[in-house]
Amino acid sequence: MFELIRAYWPEYRHYRGKLLLAFIAMTMVAGSSAAIAWMIKPLLDEILVHKNEAMLYVLPVYIVLAYLVKGVGAYVQLYTMGFVGQDIVRKVRDRLLNHLLHLDLAFFHRHHSGELISRVTGDIGRIQNAVSNSMATVIRETMTAVALIGVVIYQSPALAFISLVVIPAAYVPVNLISRRLRRVSHTTQARNAELTASLSEMFSNVEAIKAYHTETFEANRFAQVNQSCLDISMKSVRIGGLVVPVMELFSSFTGAAVIAVGGMQVIDGSMTVGAFFSFMTALFMAVDPIRRLSQTYTQFQDAVAAHERIHAMMTLDPEVRGGERELQDVSSIDFDNASLAYGDKTALREVSLEVRKGEVIALVGGSGGGKSSIASLLLRFFDATAGLVSVNGQDIRAYSLTSVRARIAIVTQRVHIFNDSIAANVAYGAVLDEERVIAALRKANLWEHVASLPEGIHTQLNEAGTNLSGGQRQRIAIARALFRNPSVLILDEATSALDNQSEAAVMDTIRAIAPEIIIIVIAHRLKSVELADRIYLIQDGQVICQGKQAELLRDCVHFRELYQ
Template sequence: MGENMGGITEVFKRFKSFYKEYIPQFIIAIIGMIMASVGTAVSAWLVKPVLDYIFIQKDETLLYLLPYAIIAIYFIKSLGVYLQAYFTAYIGQDIVRRFRYNQLANILSLDMSFFHKYRSGELMSRIMGDIERIRSIVSNLIPELVREFVTIIGLLCVVIYQSPTLALFSLIVLPAAFYPLSRLAKRMRKISRTSQETSSDITSVLSQIFSNIEIVKANNAQKKELDKFGAQNDKIFKLNLKSVKTNTLVSPMMETLGSIGIAITIIIGGQQVIDGQITVGSFFSFLTALFMLYTPIKRLTAIYNQMQDAIVASQRTFELLDMSPSIVDGSIDFPSRVNSITIQDLKFSYGDKVALNGINLKIYKGQMIALVGSSGGGKSTLINLLMRFYDPDSGIILINENDISEFKLHSLRENIGLVTQRVYIFNDTIAANVAYGAPLDETKVIKALKMANAYSFVQNLDDGIYTTLSEYGANLSGGQRQRIAIARALYHDPQILIFDEATSALDNESEKEITKAIENLGQEKIVIVIAHRLTTIKNADKIAVISSGKIVGFDTDEVLEKECEIYKNLKSTIH
């Protein structure tokens, strides 16, 4: 019980900063709760005058007045239920909308290591599914809890007013429910956590299938993926059944206890009516209130059990919200003119795996440097550190005379154009894809597309630069997608350009055009390419040969071919 209340308290604390903005809606919702609860209590009390004054004393005046009173009371009660339901739903939906936004904002601020730890499907499940479960606390369960609690108070007043003795005997059975209820709640929490983790797994499986659908079909792996999905689907089915089994125990348990209370009431109350201690109207008013009382109590226990799912979801959500980036933002702007990049004794490891082991390198403005080496040698890691996706374990990277950790992250990344080996295309227009992350300027978009040798095919499309690309750019060829990605890097006119096998999907003619454009740009910029083609290597001013996390050679193609055995072996495999 204490753990459960602690979970609810934590939810309220997290949403506290939002609540003050909804004071008018809260006031209306509370008025609605009071109207609904008072209406329920008064409707139970009205049984007494109906029986005592109309049926027994034959009071014709009340016969014509009470029906109108009953209609009025039920109208007030219904209006109260509506007001409470609408305004609590409004508050809950709007708070969760804003909370979900804050959740994504925090996730986007986290380091790349976070995204390597959590699967995309799991993050989607937490942002959408878990927060939706929390919404059920804010907009449904908590308001229902309050309403039923107020209703119970009102009905208890009627019950105690009619007969304190009967009230004592009829309600004495309720404490017996506390222990089994707490056991059921604990079981629900355990089931809910497993269920939510499995929901994350199933979302991840679906995300993986749809992201790699071409490979799935090309390898006839539909059955394999379907079996994988089916296993998770069966698991969540069994967990949902366990949840239903646990939740449905609450109602029969409370009804059994309620029947014992009612049986005691009939025995003792019936004797009191026979002895003339209370009237028939008082007894039936008491009995009606008691019947009505067991309903909100039963609902209260069911709500308590349902909350376990939302409390577990809140714990998973707050776990992400409490994370903070380890990459600390700098305080100074990127220099307006980059003269050099200096890398000094740079070391970095992914866990126990050493990626860079003492890299030293100096690159000057106007140079095009090619990074070559076998797969896993540390080339991409060096780029990741330059972009500050990670911070090094030791050593520094200087731009001019400043450590890159001193620069504001936004300013640093705004001045580095990155084209990765994997091409990223968004479900938006070509213009929006090229200008991604910056204000859209049509003239600059066309200029960038021309430099990337992409404008010739773009202008032949029906809507030109405003043609909408499908998800992952499926309506473009591989080479076209890569040219759009290159145009995106060029659009920002960055001072440093990084190409990770950026021309691998291009035909020879396009590659020549883009290589020429890069060479022209390189006169005023620093260009770094991770090279996999002979033409790229030959066009570089210098080549850095990386092996086992170290630079084992740094010179021109001609010199390295004579002096570096590793380079000679690598070059023989490059075409």
């Protein structure tokens, strides 16, 4: 628990005014609780025993005022600490997401999207209650318990000694329960992440589920994961549920001892009935905050487990790091015996190629040959494990990641459409300039369709662009790349979903902009690479042959096989 408090304590310094207000409110709650317990003595001794009529009219007013102060304090503390806790969680969530987005692509290949969603939402949510309500509960209930114990000591130091010896002994079993609960919480959060991952994968592939009629299969698979979550959650409930019975057992020992000793003192006259009942009221009122502290301590273990999972993510560093130089333009790209390996798998072996501004090169070959890996090295999704990739004669690692990716645009076969307007999708991440958006749509041969829509470029697109055809989605992606006015344009199977007419229009656009930039075309269909100045045949991660199409048809048997 204290580890979690230390981790988030620096955040609280930004809310000094609100924390001071919350502390005052907690003092009101603690003080009024103690006052209510103390007023039992004059109620019994002065009003019921000594028949003090004046006290009869005064004491009820004080009781009402005490409860009013307690209620106002509780409300102010709850609202103030709720705001502080939720705002801290908002900042932590922002930092976590920002950190994750700046990690390498390899990190996202290793972790399921559902797991990451669970970290950003589920784990953060578990911390939220701890840094707001639970933190306030610890402070408020500690103050309340101290105030009530003060009344206990004031009424009878001897009986207080008996109470304060027995109650702390409950810490031992409560601490053992909390440690066990913390371990179970790790497993619970991991199971919840699996549940989120299962849902994420299912909804992403709903078309395949429908097409293969596997609704029942997926529902049964989800039910197994869901049952696993239930089992571990119930284990957590079983362990956490022991706290209250344990505390009440120890409280009963305390109550029994106090009644036995205090009763004898009342009988022999060394203690008044009012003082005894005031003592008992304060003692049993003090048991409640102590019990709530024990429950909060166990609840903290769930938050601590979530914090450890978040901290594990926050301490990860990207393996691909940018340099100090800023890339303004790209005049040349060179691969010098560049190799790339993903773990035990070798994607590229000593690849050498070159391209200059104004040139169009094509990378062709079978699936899995390594063509897209070349694009990944250019975008610095990964770094070459051997050899060198140069831009403008400089190691590409000397340039900042931001400037490299700002100058290189890629259109892949897998199109990413966001739940936003057509204009926002085209200008994605940049200032929305409607004239540039329309110009990009014209170049992508999509403007005629967009112009016919009632809302034009402001038409809202569904998630994943489900209200567009496959070809239209691909042309949105092409328009997005052209909108950026890149120095390098990579088309990775970018025209595979287009009809012949649209593909021809896009190719005309490529011919028009080719003299100003570098264009790299990755394709299976050789019709898409006819305009290339140079073609590289990639097979098993190696450049098998290179040259113009006529030369390769004449000299390269592998290219002829592919062509045929």
